[in-house]
Amino acid sequence: MESIGVRDSPVEARTESEDILEQRALTSTLNSLLVYGKAAHYNLTKPRLAALSRLPERHQELLTPFYTDHLAAIDRAIDINAEFLRLVARYGVNEFEAPQDLREWEGATSFQVDQTRSSVKQIYRDWSAEGATEREICYGRIIRALNKLYIPERRSQVRVLVPGAGLGRLAYDIACEGYVSQGNEFSYHMLILSNFLLNHTTSEQQFTIYPFLHSFSHVSTAANQLRAIRIPDKCPATFHTSTATNFSFTAGSFTDIYSKVQDEADRWDVITTVFFLDTAHNVLEYIDVIYQALKNSEGTGYWINFGPLLYHFEEEQNSSSISSAGMATDSPNGISIELPLDYLISTVEKCGFEFEILETGIKSTYAADERAMGNWVFDSVFWVARKK
């Protein structure tokens, strides 16, 4: 079976020190998949058992055996998640060419272990039947907009790019609709996991994971926290033959890779961004790269966007220090430009786009547990903008 997963990005050769940094990022991510189980027992169940043992006897009696049984069940579910992640890591080692000798691996940071936990929830968002409601609001809207632009007979000629593709479901579903589709990601968590889900699952409902066990707040019932999810709800292996030629994935930063597109044939008919714009340090750079990577002939390039404005680097910016001379001392990487939506919209227009559809206030969630007692709900924006 031909692999439809990650292929190397067309960026220039890296220097030796960049290679070393890249290898560290890869191996520490793989490590964070391997240590998931140990870390989860250590951070989630162990401290709660320890806290229980410090309670007054009457309180311990009230909570026993319910609470201890619940924590034991969480421990068992952690083990099942851990087994799945170890399998993913094994494929990752081979396909991303990590050293086989674990002594050459970089240790995982607690940030990366956190990312592993949130990746498990993202698997639920992208690859489970339960995630379909959440996906429908964003991915569904995008696919409907695409299908309105292009009749089925034309779709095999239409090139669609999905930057910040996460675990690849939208890019994959776009390929299944008959378009030429390319996902792009720079996070090793996303690349390793999407490679596994896209290329190494063999049947629907093949694996069981427990995405909700990591959070002890907003839990309506113990059973909800321990809810098992079967993945994948749609198995790419069954679509391989038809999509192998029209689906690809690139690894690397969107701005690095797609700002270099020169030939018209390599430009994109559509670029679609979902929960992505606010990951920019400088959202204007994203807008420029999107503009530059879209087809040039007038009125043929479209940008379809959905998402909130939860600017990812706002906190970093807020915590940058000011020197005694009154100068901000953050590094260039620390910049964060956070345009309010009205300014963002007028900036997109100034950068050469015309809105054909512009909807605001669309209630949407991200990897949310719909049975939880509390969730973040975003008032997202959706647009279809034409490159003028």
Ligand SMILES: C[S@@+](CC[C@H](N)C(=O)[O-])C[C@H]1O[C@@H](n2cnc3c(N)ncnc32)[C@H](O)[C@@H]1O
């Ligand atoms: C909030 S997630 C959204 C993922 C997916 N679009 C979804 O809706 O589930 C944003 C994704 O963009 C990726 N990302 C952020 N900056 C990127 C860049 N410069 N190049 C490629 N991917 C990037 C992150 O790794 C992350 O997976």
